[in-house]
Amino acid sequence: xxxxxxxxxxxxxxxxxxxxxxxxxxxxxxxxxxxxxxxxxxxxxxxxxxxxxxxxxxxxxxxxxxxxxxxxxxxxxxxxxxxxxxxxxxxxxxxxxxxxxxxxxxxxxxxxxxxxxxxxxxxxxxxxxxxxxxxxxxxxxxxxxxxxxxxxxxxxxxxxxxxxxxxxxxxxxxxxxxxxxxxxxxxxxxxxxxxxxxxxxxxxxxxxxxxxxxxxxxxxxxxxxxxxxxxxxxxxxxxxxxxxxxxxxxxxxxxxxxxxxxxxxxxxxxxxxxxxxxxxxxxxxxxxxxxxxxxxxxxxxxxx
Numbered sequence: 445x446x447x448x449x450x451x452x453x454x455x456x457x458x459x460x461x462x463x464x465x466x467x468x469x470x471x472x473x474x475x476x477x478x479x480x481x482x483x484x485x486x487x488x489x490x491x492x493x494x495x496x497x498x499x500x501x502x503x504x505x506x507x508x509x510x511x512x513x514x515x516x517x518x519x520x521x522x523x524x525x526x527x528x529x530x531x532x533x534x535x536x537x538x539x540x541x542x543x544x545x546x547x548x549x550x551x552x553x554x555x556x557x558x559x560x561x562x563x564x565x566x567x568x569x570x571x572x573x574x575x576x577x578x579x580x581x582x583x584x585x586x587x588x589x590x591x592x593x594x595x596x597x598x599x600x601x602x603x604x605x606x607x608x609x610x611x612x613x614x615x616x617x618x619x620x621x622x623x624x625x626x627x628x629x630x631x632x633x634x635x636x637x638x639x640x641x642x643x644x645x646x647x648x649x650x651x652x653x654x655x656x657x658x659x660x661x662x663x664x665x666x667x668x669x670x671x672x673x674x675x676x677x678x679x680x681x682x683x684x685x686x687x688x689x690x691x692x693x694x695x696x697x698x699x700x701x702x703x704x705x706x707x708x709x710x711x712x713x714x715x716x717x718x719x720x721x722x723x724x725x726x727x728x729x730x731x732x733x734x735x736x737x738x739x740x741x742x743x744x745x746x747x748x
Contacts (some may be wrong), residue, residue, distance in 0.1 A: 453614070453640065453676040454638075456670040456671045456674045457528075457659045458664055460488060461477070461664050461708060462474060463477065463721075473571050475516050476510055477718060479511055481667050482525050483558070484667035486667045486671060488554075488659075489527055489530070490557055491510050491513040491531060492532035493532040494591070494594065494704065496576075496681070497726070500723040500724075501545075503601045507547050507551075510553060512549045514529050515738075530554065532557050534565050535561070537560075537561075538574050540579045541650065545558070545582040545584065545586075548567045554585045555584060555586070555614075556584050560588070560598075560599050561597070562594060563596070566601060568602075571599055572654055575607055575610075575613065579610050583748065584611045586614065587616060588604065590619065591619040591642060594619075598620065601628055602632065604629055616629070616638070617641075618641060619641075619642030625653075626639050626653040639654065640657050641658040641661050644662045645693070647689065648686065658708060662692060662699055664708050664712055666695065666744055670692070672684075673688040691744055694736075695737070697740070698736035699737065701729075701737075704727045709735055710733075714737070714741060715747070726745060
Protein backbone atom coordinates (compact mmCIF):
# COMPACT_ATOMS: atom_id res chain seq x y z
CA UNK A 445 0.00 0.00 0.00
CA UNK A 446 1.17 3.55 -0.63
CA UNK A 447 0.05 7.14 -0.24
CA UNK A 448 -2.09 6.86 -3.38
CA UNK A 449 -5.25 5.89 -1.49
CA UNK A 450 -4.55 8.27 1.41
CA UNK A 451 -4.34 11.16 -1.04
CA UNK A 452 -7.62 10.15 -2.69
CA UNK A 453 -9.70 9.18 0.32
CA UNK A 454 -9.87 12.26 2.48
CA UNK A 455 -12.29 15.05 3.23
CA UNK A 456 -16.07 14.95 3.45
CA UNK A 457 -17.82 11.90 2.01
CA UNK A 458 -21.56 11.28 2.05
CA UNK A 459 -23.43 8.15 3.08
CA UNK A 460 -26.28 8.82 0.68
CA UNK A 461 -29.93 8.51 1.54
CA UNK A 462 -32.11 6.62 -0.94
CA UNK A 463 -35.13 8.78 -1.84
CA UNK A 464 -38.45 7.03 -2.38
CA UNK A 465 -41.49 8.06 -4.38
CA UNK A 466 -44.31 5.96 -3.07
CA UNK A 467 -42.93 2.44 -2.74
CA UNK A 468 -40.39 2.90 -5.55
CA UNK A 469 -36.92 4.42 -5.67
CA UNK A 470 -37.00 8.03 -6.84
CA UNK A 471 -34.44 7.75 -9.65
CA UNK A 472 -34.39 11.44 -10.55
CA UNK A 473 -34.38 12.58 -6.94
CA UNK A 474 -31.44 10.32 -6.13
CA UNK A 475 -29.39 11.52 -9.08
CA UNK A 476 -30.16 15.17 -8.24
CA UNK A 477 -28.88 14.47 -4.74
CA UNK A 478 -25.66 12.99 -6.18
CA UNK A 479 -25.17 16.09 -8.34
CA UNK A 480 -25.86 18.36 -5.37
CA UNK A 481 -23.18 16.57 -3.38
CA UNK A 482 -20.47 16.85 -6.03
CA UNK A 483 -21.33 20.47 -6.78
CA UNK A 484 -20.88 21.31 -3.10
CA UNK A 485 -17.46 19.75 -2.52
CA UNK A 486 -18.17 16.17 -1.41
CA UNK A 487 -15.17 13.99 -2.30
CA UNK A 488 -16.90 10.58 -2.36
CA UNK A 489 -20.44 9.27 -2.64
CA UNK A 490 -21.49 6.14 -0.78
CA UNK A 491 -24.70 4.57 -2.15
CA UNK A 492 -26.59 1.75 -0.39
CA UNK A 493 -24.96 1.91 3.00
CA UNK A 494 -26.89 1.94 6.27
CA UNK A 495 -28.10 5.48 5.55
CA UNK A 496 -29.30 4.32 2.14
CA UNK A 497 -31.64 1.82 3.84
CA UNK A 498 -29.83 -1.10 2.24
CA UNK A 499 -31.54 -3.68 4.51
CA UNK A 500 -34.90 -2.85 2.90
CA UNK A 501 -33.74 -2.80 -0.73
CA UNK A 502 -34.10 -5.79 -3.01
CA UNK A 503 -30.98 -6.97 -4.82
CA UNK A 504 -32.33 -5.41 -8.00
CA UNK A 505 -32.84 -2.07 -6.23
CA UNK A 506 -29.38 -2.28 -4.65
CA UNK A 507 -27.81 -2.75 -8.08
CA UNK A 508 -29.88 0.09 -9.51
CA UNK A 509 -28.86 2.65 -6.87
CA UNK A 510 -25.16 1.91 -7.36
CA UNK A 511 -25.57 2.21 -11.13
CA UNK A 512 -27.46 5.53 -10.85
CA UNK A 513 -24.71 6.94 -8.64
CA UNK A 514 -21.95 5.84 -11.02
CA UNK A 515 -23.79 7.45 -13.94
CA UNK A 516 -23.81 10.84 -12.21
CA UNK A 517 -20.16 10.63 -11.19
CA UNK A 518 -19.08 9.70 -14.72
CA UNK A 519 -21.09 12.62 -16.13
CA UNK A 520 -19.56 15.03 -13.62
CA UNK A 521 -16.05 13.77 -14.39
CA UNK A 522 -16.64 14.47 -18.06
CA UNK A 523 -17.52 18.04 -17.03
CA UNK A 524 -14.34 18.38 -14.96
CA UNK A 525 -15.71 17.65 -11.47
CA UNK A 526 -14.54 14.53 -9.71
CA UNK A 527 -15.74 12.41 -6.82
CA UNK A 528 -15.28 8.75 -5.99
CA UNK A 529 -18.00 6.12 -5.75
CA UNK A 530 -17.61 3.90 -2.69
CA UNK A 531 -20.35 1.35 -3.25
CA UNK A 532 -22.01 -0.28 -0.27
CA UNK A 533 -21.54 -3.98 -0.92
CA UNK A 534 -21.71 -5.70 2.45
CA UNK A 535 -23.82 -8.56 3.70
CA UNK A 536 -23.88 -11.09 6.52
CA UNK A 537 -23.68 -13.78 3.82
CA UNK A 538 -20.24 -13.88 2.23
CA UNK A 539 -21.57 -15.12 -1.10
CA UNK A 540 -24.07 -12.24 -1.24
CA UNK A 541 -21.36 -9.69 -0.40
CA UNK A 542 -19.24 -11.09 -3.23
CA UNK A 543 -22.16 -10.77 -5.64
CA UNK A 544 -22.76 -7.12 -4.64
CA UNK A 545 -19.03 -6.45 -4.97
CA UNK A 546 -18.79 -7.95 -8.45
CA UNK A 547 -21.78 -5.91 -9.59
CA UNK A 548 -20.27 -2.67 -8.23
CA UNK A 549 -17.04 -3.40 -10.09
CA UNK A 550 -18.92 -4.22 -13.30
CA UNK A 551 -20.86 -0.92 -13.36
CA UNK A 552 -17.82 1.24 -12.62
CA UNK A 553 -17.64 1.96 -8.87
CA UNK A 554 -14.21 2.98 -7.58
CA UNK A 555 -14.24 1.34 -4.14
CA UNK A 556 -16.30 -1.02 -2.03
CA UNK A 557 -17.59 -0.42 1.49
CA UNK A 558 -17.95 -3.81 3.15
CA UNK A 559 -19.64 -4.00 6.55
CA UNK A 560 -18.86 -6.50 9.29
CA UNK A 561 -21.38 -9.35 9.01
CA UNK A 562 -24.35 -8.70 11.26
CA UNK A 563 -26.58 -11.06 13.25
CA UNK A 564 -24.51 -14.23 12.77
CA UNK A 565 -21.73 -12.88 15.06
CA UNK A 566 -18.54 -14.32 13.51
CA UNK A 567 -15.34 -14.42 15.56
CA UNK A 568 -12.19 -12.59 14.43
CA UNK A 569 -11.04 -15.49 12.25
CA UNK A 570 -14.47 -15.57 10.61
CA UNK A 571 -14.26 -11.83 9.95
CA UNK A 572 -10.82 -12.23 8.40
CA UNK A 573 -11.92 -15.10 6.16
CA UNK A 574 -15.11 -13.24 5.13
CA UNK A 575 -13.25 -10.13 4.00
CA UNK A 576 -10.42 -12.12 2.43
CA UNK A 577 -12.96 -14.05 0.33
CA UNK A 578 -14.47 -10.78 -0.93
CA UNK A 579 -10.98 -9.43 -1.63
CA UNK A 580 -10.00 -12.53 -3.58
CA UNK A 581 -13.17 -12.54 -5.72
CA UNK A 582 -13.27 -8.86 -6.73
CA UNK A 583 -10.74 -6.43 -8.15
CA UNK A 584 -11.84 -3.20 -6.44
CA UNK A 585 -10.09 -1.70 -3.40
CA UNK A 586 -12.08 -2.31 -0.23
CA UNK A 587 -12.87 -0.10 2.76
CA UNK A 588 -14.01 -2.16 5.72
CA UNK A 589 -16.95 -0.90 7.77
CA UNK A 590 -16.73 -1.41 11.51
CA UNK A 591 -20.00 -0.55 13.25
CA UNK A 592 -20.39 -2.77 16.31
CA UNK A 593 -23.49 -0.86 17.45
CA UNK A 594 -25.39 -2.34 14.49
CA UNK A 595 -23.47 -5.49 13.57
CA UNK A 596 -22.71 -6.54 17.21
CA UNK A 597 -19.23 -7.77 16.27
CA UNK A 598 -16.18 -5.50 16.41
CA UNK A 599 -13.36 -5.81 13.87
CA UNK A 600 -10.49 -5.44 16.32
CA UNK A 601 -7.39 -3.42 15.51
CA UNK A 602 -5.18 -6.55 15.23
CA UNK A 603 -7.66 -8.04 12.74
CA UNK A 604 -7.77 -4.77 10.79
CA UNK A 605 -3.96 -4.75 10.68
CA UNK A 606 -3.96 -8.34 9.44
CA UNK A 607 -6.48 -7.49 6.73
CA UNK A 608 -4.43 -4.42 5.77
CA UNK A 609 -1.73 -6.80 4.56
CA UNK A 610 -4.02 -7.81 1.68
CA UNK A 611 -3.21 -5.54 -1.27
CA UNK A 612 -6.71 -4.25 -2.00
CA UNK A 613 -7.94 -3.72 1.56
CA UNK A 614 -7.06 -0.06 1.88
CA UNK A 615 -8.91 1.36 4.86
CA UNK A 616 -11.72 1.34 7.39
CA UNK A 617 -14.83 3.33 8.18
CA UNK A 618 -14.86 3.38 11.96
CA UNK A 619 -18.24 3.98 13.59
CA UNK A 620 -17.21 2.65 16.99
CA UNK A 621 -16.95 6.20 18.45
CA UNK A 622 -13.76 5.05 20.21
CA UNK A 623 -11.37 7.95 19.71
CA UNK A 624 -8.45 5.99 21.14
CA UNK A 625 -8.53 3.64 18.16
CA UNK A 626 -7.05 5.74 15.32
CA UNK A 627 -3.52 6.12 16.73
CA UNK A 628 -3.48 2.53 17.95
CA UNK A 629 -4.53 1.24 14.53
CA UNK A 630 -2.03 3.55 12.85
CA UNK A 631 0.72 1.98 14.93
CA UNK A 632 -0.35 -1.50 13.81
CA UNK A 633 -1.39 -0.95 10.17
CA UNK A 634 0.77 2.06 9.24
CA UNK A 635 0.00 5.62 8.18
CA UNK A 636 -1.17 4.63 4.70
CA UNK A 637 -4.11 2.55 5.93
CA UNK A 638 -7.01 4.98 5.43
CA UNK A 639 -9.09 5.73 8.52
CA UNK A 640 -12.49 7.33 7.96
CA UNK A 641 -14.82 8.37 10.76
CA UNK A 642 -18.38 7.09 10.63
CA UNK A 643 -19.49 9.34 13.46
CA UNK A 644 -20.49 12.92 12.61
CA UNK A 645 -20.30 14.25 16.16
CA UNK A 646 -16.63 13.26 16.55
CA UNK A 647 -15.18 14.22 13.17
CA UNK A 648 -12.65 16.76 14.40
CA UNK A 649 -11.31 14.68 17.31
CA UNK A 650 -11.01 11.73 14.91
CA UNK A 651 -8.93 13.84 12.51
CA UNK A 652 -6.76 15.05 15.37
CA UNK A 653 -6.12 11.43 16.36
CA UNK A 654 -4.84 10.61 12.86
CA UNK A 655 -7.96 10.05 10.78
CA UNK A 656 -8.16 11.04 7.12
CA UNK A 657 -11.82 11.93 6.53
CA UNK A 658 -15.43 11.13 7.36
CA UNK A 659 -18.28 9.22 5.76
CA UNK A 660 -21.06 11.47 6.96
CA UNK A 661 -24.83 11.42 7.37
CA UNK A 662 -25.09 15.17 7.99
CA UNK A 663 -23.39 15.95 4.68
CA UNK A 664 -26.55 14.78 2.89
CA UNK A 665 -27.99 18.19 3.82
CA UNK A 666 -24.86 20.26 4.67
CA UNK A 667 -22.27 19.18 2.08
CA UNK A 668 -20.67 22.60 1.58
CA UNK A 669 -20.23 23.27 5.28
CA UNK A 670 -18.62 19.90 5.90
CA UNK A 671 -16.43 20.11 2.81
CA UNK A 672 -15.24 23.53 4.00
CA UNK A 673 -14.54 22.17 7.48
CA UNK A 674 -12.32 19.42 6.09
CA UNK A 675 -10.55 21.83 3.76
CA UNK A 676 -9.88 24.18 6.67
CA UNK A 677 -8.44 21.31 8.68
CA UNK A 678 -6.24 20.20 5.77
CA UNK A 679 -4.71 23.67 5.40
CA UNK A 680 -4.12 23.96 9.14
CA UNK A 681 -6.89 26.49 9.83
CA UNK A 682 -8.10 24.89 13.03
CA UNK A 683 -10.08 27.97 14.11
CA UNK A 684 -12.30 27.84 11.02
CA UNK A 685 -12.73 24.08 11.29
CA UNK A 686 -13.81 24.43 14.92
CA UNK A 687 -16.25 27.23 14.09
CA UNK A 688 -17.96 25.14 11.38
CA UNK A 689 -18.04 22.12 13.67
CA UNK A 690 -19.74 24.13 16.42
CA UNK A 691 -22.26 25.48 13.90
CA UNK A 692 -23.24 21.91 13.00
CA UNK A 693 -23.25 20.38 16.48
CA UNK A 694 -27.00 20.73 17.09
CA UNK A 695 -27.76 19.30 13.65
CA UNK A 696 -25.44 16.31 14.19
CA UNK A 697 -27.25 15.57 17.44
CA UNK A 698 -30.75 15.99 16.02
CA UNK A 699 -30.09 13.67 13.07
CA UNK A 700 -29.51 10.77 15.46
CA UNK A 701 -32.36 11.34 17.90
CA UNK A 702 -34.23 8.53 16.15
CA UNK A 703 -33.05 5.68 13.92
CA UNK A 704 -31.21 6.99 10.87
CA UNK A 705 -32.07 7.92 8.15
CA UNK A 706 -35.48 9.10 9.38
CA UNK A 707 -34.28 12.48 10.71
CA UNK A 708 -31.91 13.21 7.82
CA UNK A 709 -34.60 12.38 5.27
CA UNK A 710 -36.89 14.85 7.04
CA UNK A 711 -34.08 17.42 6.86
CA UNK A 712 -33.64 16.70 3.15
CA UNK A 713 -37.35 17.23 2.63
CA UNK A 714 -37.16 20.57 4.48
CA UNK A 715 -34.45 21.61 1.97
CA UNK A 716 -36.61 20.32 -0.91
CA UNK A 717 -34.00 17.75 -1.91
CA UNK A 718 -36.36 14.76 -1.83
CA UNK A 719 -39.31 13.27 0.05
CA UNK A 720 -38.97 12.28 3.70
CA UNK A 721 -40.40 8.77 3.29
CA UNK A 722 -38.57 5.78 4.77
CA UNK A 723 -39.44 2.12 4.47
CA UNK A 724 -40.77 0.00 7.31
CA UNK A 725 -39.69 -1.01 9.87
CA UNK A 726 -38.54 2.62 10.21
CA UNK A 727 -41.45 4.71 11.46
CA UNK A 728 -42.06 8.41 10.68
CA UNK A 729 -40.14 10.59 13.12
CA UNK A 730 -41.90 12.38 15.97
CA UNK A 731 -42.82 16.05 16.12
CA UNK A 732 -40.20 16.57 18.84
CA UNK A 733 -37.47 15.22 16.55
CA UNK A 734 -38.74 17.36 13.67
CA UNK A 735 -38.46 20.43 15.89
CA UNK A 736 -34.92 19.50 16.87
CA UNK A 737 -33.93 18.98 13.24
CA UNK A 738 -35.47 22.34 12.29
CA UNK A 739 -33.49 24.00 15.07
CA UNK A 740 -30.28 22.32 13.88
CA UNK A 741 -30.89 23.42 10.30
CA UNK A 742 -31.49 27.01 11.45
CA UNK A 743 -28.35 27.12 13.60
CA UNK A 744 -26.38 25.79 10.64
CA UNK A 745 -27.83 28.56 8.45
CA UNK A 746 -29.54 26.11 6.12
CA UNK A 747 -33.09 27.39 6.67
CA UNK A 748 -34.47 30.64 8.07
